[in-house]
Amino acid sequence: MTEFLHATTNMVDACKIPVIADCDTGFGGPSNVSHMVKKYEGAGVAAISIEDKIFPKQNSLLEGGIQDMLSEKEFVAKIIAAKEAKRSPSFMIIARTEALIAGLGMNEAIQRARAYEKAGADAILIHSKKNTPDEVFEFADTWGGKLPIVIVPTSYPSVNLSDLQKHKIKMIIYANQTLRASYASMNRVLEQIKNSDSLSSVKEEISAMEEIFKLQKMYELKTEEEMIKQNLKKMGYIS
Structure with missing residues (x-):
């Protein structure tokens, strides 16, 4: 469990x-x-x-x-x-x-x-x-x-x-449809990579890195880090 x-x-x-x-x-x-x-x-x-x-x-x-x-x-x-x-x-x-x-x-x-x-x-x-x-x-x-x-x-x-x-x-x-879709997609992409001499063959079939960053909330984390930095400046901890 x-x-x-x-x-x-x-x-x-x-x-x-x-x-x-x-x-x-x-x-x-x-x-x-x-x-x-x-x-x-x-x-x-x-x-x-x-x-x-x-x-x-x-x-x-x-x-x-x-x-x-x-x-x-x-x-x-x-x-x-x-x-x-x-x-x-x-x-x-x-x-x-x-x-x-x-x-x-x-x-x-x-x-x-x-x-x-x-x-x-x-x-x-x-x-x-x-x-x-x-x-x-x-x-x-x-x-x-x-x-x-x-x-x-x-x-x-x-x-x-x-x-x-x-x-x-x-x-x-x-x-289980999303699991099966993921499995089929990963197999298809890896097969294409194996049979190709570059990653360009799968570029249109995979997500852009920016989409992954959004999924991971990386841009929100950067904004939060900048806010903390500005507050530390105001409090005199950093110049």
């Missing part, structure tokens, strides 16, 4: 928008979840997502992956622990059910979602590895709860926003 929390804290510091943290299965049992919520909320995270698989877990979309599930009772205990641990009512607990991923069927997914709502979750994330959004739409249309529904359309990327809105889905998590 410590490494994930460190990375998340850096993201919170760098962002002006709310950050949602994917906390997998909560890093252990209910007591671990309680500790995790306190740490993540303290770091300024706006919401955490935890899922009802056994710890440690494998990725939901891994072909041939093991998708063992906690019992409904065990995951309800984690939600209760999370709810009791949070300090601010605005801090969200997103309960993610993997019932469809594990092949347990729609009825199981709906039953679990209703139990998680009753336990105090603030939103329900329904995950699917199908290449169409059909079962996600079926869930959204039939579960009957009051909580907002969250989806992760990695396996069904052709779904459009208007269709999601029709089915009253309130949040979309684009979980």
Whole structure:
């Protein structure tokens, strides 16, 4: 958890928008979840997502992956622990059910979602590895709860926003697209550099150094340093 929390804290510091943290299965049992919520909320995270698989877990979309599930009772205990641990009512607990991923069927997914709502979750994330959004739409249309529904359309990327809105889905998590874009771009640029005799071949494909300096707030730091220097002059410490 410590490494994930460190990375998340850096993201919170760098962002002006709310950050949602994917906390997998909560890093252990209910007591671990309680500790995790306190740490993540303290770091300024706006919401955490935890899922009802056994710890440690494998990725939901891994072909041939093991998708063992906690019992409904065990995951309800984690939600209760999370709810009791949070300090601010605005801090969200997103309960993610993997019932469809594990092949347990729609009825199981709906039953679990209703139990998680009753336990105090603030939103329900329904995950699917199908290449169409059909079962996600079926869930959204039939579960009957009051909580907002969250989806992760990695396996069904052709779904459009208007269709999601029709089915009253309130949040979309684009979980890995920027990571995959970065990986593809870095590979492409490095391949071009390897096959070229200069860096000019990739000049148009990479960011200007000025953009990186802006990202790092280097110009703001220079302004701050100059302000400090002027104040030191006024106070007679430097000439």
